[in-house]
Amino acid sequence: MATIQPISEEHPDVALVERVRAGDLSAYDTLVRKYERQLFRIAQHITQNREDAEDVMQDAFLKAYEKLDQFQGNSKFYTWLVRIAVNESLMRLRKRRTGKLVSMDEDVPTEEGSVPRDFADWAPNPEQNYNQSELAEILKKTIQGLPPGFRTVFVLRDVDQLSTEETAEALGLSVPAVKSRLLRARLQLRERLSRYFKHKTPATSQAVAAPQGNGAEA
């Protein structure tokens, strides 16, 4: 079957990487600025520790700079960078757990998430029932409860919006493994957020904010 050749549009990072290779450090400065927040976020999600995440971010950018010649260019620079940051994060975790092997590939059997149990509809714009810090706490608590492999897949696919293939490459997982983790991560997060965001009946609702419309139909 004939395949459709995509029109090759050069990613803006390609030119920046070329400039860095030619000795232009300011181009690397641009790349660091572009991705530092994302890299920090991924490191924080894996290590669950702010200090470690800061160290990982620094080490990953330095390592990427030193190893730039090894970057083949057949993947995106960002995917390659994430892979370095993921490995650095796992090394940190290993150190903290005194040598215990930590891997993205651990398939943690979980009893929850594979089959949805909560079918209550959510309030419209449910996040508006909480202030910024309450919401951040809820989201943190919710995602921290997932196994590291699940939450990292979710963050790369759904927050960073990498493709399934890029996520697999960044994490050293197979495409089917990414797909299976993503489905379970999404369903588990949904199930957990339901506790906070579903329509509350007036008798059980906690006075968090003004009640939203209650069109219970399920």
Next chain:
Amino acid sequence: MTCTEFLAILDDVIDESIAVETRAEIEVHLRKCGHCEVVLDTTRKTIEIFRCHEIYELPTEVSERLHTAIMTKCKKAR
């Protein structure tokens, strides 16, 4: 289409990578099944909420400190 079959392709539905001929089957199922409709809507909402709210903020001063440290180390590594 059963609920189990729908759940098996939930990710493809969310990522809009569903074959045209399956789309009609999904619509029929969702019209009949309130549970699957809720699961689809609230899973989409879950993703949207996590996408729109940064959990791990990197304050500007921290980001500047780290940025400077990174660039200093890179300069030395040249």
